[in-house]
């Protein structure tokens with residue numbers, strides 16, 4: 275029911291929602307956070323482990339400096355305060371994938387606080403989503419369940435460095451939440467500190483949702499929704515949860531603070547467990563790691579490495595290339611795509627056309643063939659040449675569609691494809707005139723009807739000419755000739 279609705283609150287105007295998001299993003303450092311094991315995805319189970327990340331008693335963690343660098347970099351990119359002194363803590367819980375029975379994380383003294391992320395709203399205004407904190411922690415291993423009675427523990431992931439980014443409940447609907455997540459993902463990708471791939475689990479979002487009557491001061495009871503592992507489902511999960519809670523409130527049933535999970539198959543959130551309180555975890559300072567002390571020199575050195583960030587690029591693309599906010603947004607959300615766009619535009623100087631080809635053809639092609647940009651054979655060199663050939667009227671835009679597919683399959687330059695398949699546009703009147711004369715002769719009925727005033731038949735004649743020329747006829751010249759012949 276809620277599937278096609280963009281904002282469920284449009285149906286319940288007397289309610290409002292508050293959404294806060296916790297994101298865990300895996301850092302792509304070479305080694306793990308507290309040992310020198312490779313930080314690698316997809317290895318054979320329990321291949322990348324040592325006594326430290328497998329939690330043997332008596333071992334000591336050794337902090338990977340790159341992890342702290344990444345945290346500070348993300349803090350700078352989100353305008354956070356970088357703590358002068360920050361420290362690690364132990365968070366206790368028992369689970370087979372956590373052999374030490376505690377996770378090393380940060381509690382009272384996180385590395386970054388009070389940052390924010392800007393999101394673009396539909397009315398082209400911008401909204402600040404405040405961050406409570408960004409902190410460093412280690413990931414746990416993974417339990418694998420096979421069939422009903424076989425379970426395994428794979429500790430390869432144990433000790434993978436994570437940044438946890440916690441927002442205030444500043445988002446008020448599914449659209450804002452999704453935009454926030456896309457912007458945050460783009461930032462970590464631009465900083466090149468994480469692959470931030472939701473499907474592979476390197477970017478995981480837990481969404482806290484609460485509802486209240488419009489204007490009420492106190493926030494409603496929040497429910498956490500875990501395991502939304504695709505951007506496709508975020509809006510659905512949030513809309514579902516908002517509506518579920520509104521129904522409870524309407525029935526005077528109290529909303530209970532709990533953790534729910536998103537069921538992809540049935541498109542609903544289902545109960546997982548009651549929510550633990552912080553004191554359940556018995557946090558205390560980690561005695562085996564030194565405190566982290568930052569200074570201006572360290573922070574400034576990292577500040578100098580900051581690349582152009584998505585939000586800056588979003589504005590620059592609109593300003594420099596006259597793209598619409600919508601177009602700029604799509605390109606900017608994917609660092610590879612925006613780099614591809616700029617490289618192609620630099621080669622052919624037709625930014626609007628490049629943007630159209632990327633948004634309409636390239637993305638559709640990648641989607642259809644389930645490819646990533648780097649797996650596709652279209653390159654800035656070939657796409658820019660294609661656009662130049664259209665602009666110079668060497669090929670028709672119809673032929674260009676076919677050439678594009680051939681480029682995508684073979685990686686060939688359009689000029690080569692045009693030559694091989696003689697796809698050059700036919701612009702010469704000498705060549706087109708006899709073709710048109712024949713079409714006029716063979717369709718006397720339509721010619722008569724056209725002359726009687728059925729002007730829509732003009733497209734019929736264009737279509738016939740295109741058919742004979744196999745789409746290669748220059749539309750401008752054809753139109754000119756037809757006008758002459760049908761006068």
Ligand SMILES: [Zn+2]
Pocket residue numbers: 306309310311322323324325326327328433
């Ligand atoms: Zn290890």
